[in-house]
């Protein structure tokens with residue numbers, strides 16, 4: 131894990147960025163009617179191992195503290211050994227991934243994935259806590275496992291992302307280790323990965339070039355906007371250490387063209403989690419992404435939610451219709467449960483009619499019921515009532531006798547027998 135960065139330094143924060151250095155980001159969201167309805171922005175930090183997620187989170191945390199707006203922090207990395215900040219919700223409090231490894235006989239990655247899966251089963255509770263605090267914070271920061279694919283390509287990662295994004299404005303901050311992306315091939319691999327995550331999560335996406343104190347990210351911005359500059363870099367790197375020559379060069383050149391559309395829809399900022407450079411641009415881009423979530427993503431999420439709801443309602447209606455059919459009921463007015471009961475009464479009254487029809491299910495009445503129907507009507511109503519009354523009296527007497535018998539058993543014995551059973 132990282133060394134603790136120096137305390138928040140929001141002054142020395144300039145640097146080239148594609149995002150317009152807008153005014154300081156307003157915190158909380160204003161409702162469409164202008165009413166101040168506070169909604170914090172969730173910043174989902176995703177990145178390759180060692181890209182600086184944890185260090186950046188610490189930087190964002192100290193920056194927001196210095197602005198008097200402490201964030202709410204969620205740690206979803208069960209394997210993190212040192213966290214330079216304290217998380218409000220920490221997956222490690224719920225699952226011990228080493229214990230999971232032992233119990234399920236798994237390797238480290240399997241252990242982390244299973245720990246995340248187990249945590250996901252409790253995520254509704256986590257969301258409950260987050261929602262409770264939503265009115266009092268402006269930002270919710272989420273750290274994800276270092277093994278990027280565990281979060282981005284797992285069902286639990288998708289469930290967590292969807293659950294958060296359908297509740298609050300959410301931005302994916304994809305953190306890139308800038309000094310390790312200077313080769314055109316590594317840059318392209320990183321961009322393809324970013325592209326796949328963006329299309330998978332379908333959320334506002336922010337490319338965060340970290341460690342610009344070591345390597346400024348201007349080269350990356352140039353490659354994203356100028357195809358020829360990237361081609362020139364490829365040509366320059368041809369046959370070099372990375373072995374980018376011939377086929378690889380032409381493949382990457384084509385990929386660069388393919389990604390043009392992707393680059394056009396991206397915001398990119400350069401930051402240094404170590405020095406605090408670029409924080410203002412970062413939060414300006416987050417604010418822009420929040421607006422994007424409200425205008426472009428929220429309606430889509432609402433549409434999907436409505437679609438899901440109407441599907442569920444259709445299913446329910448189908449089930450109900452099937453049930454009505456099974457009960458020999460129709461949807462016609464006046465043919466409800468009462469009507470069915472009346473018709474059943476009629477059938478029972480008329481000997482022979484309705485025998486074998488089971489109003490409570492698709493199967494015919496059993497033999498015993500048929501015998502009952504055979505007996506029905508063989509005597510007068512008064513005789514039948516007398517017979518039932520006598521039977522009830524006999525049963526009552528037998529019950530009384532049983533109660534008295536049981537009083538002969540000492541209470542302690544009863545207790546012992548229960549005790550021995552337990």
Ligand SMILES: Nc1nc2c(ncn2[C@@H]2O[C@H](COP(=O)(O)OP(=O)(O)OP(=O)(O)O)[C@@H](O)[C@H]2O)c(=O)[nH]1
Nearest residue numbers: 131132179180181182183184185276341402403404
């Ligand atoms: N120079 C410099 N180093 C950085 C910066 N950000 C992070 N680092 C260093 O990069 C290394 C990795 O940082 P972490 O924050 O642990 O990275 P991570 O992505 O959380 O790592 P995992 O948890 O393994 O995924 C550490 O040595 C940090 O000190 C930065 O902005 N500048």
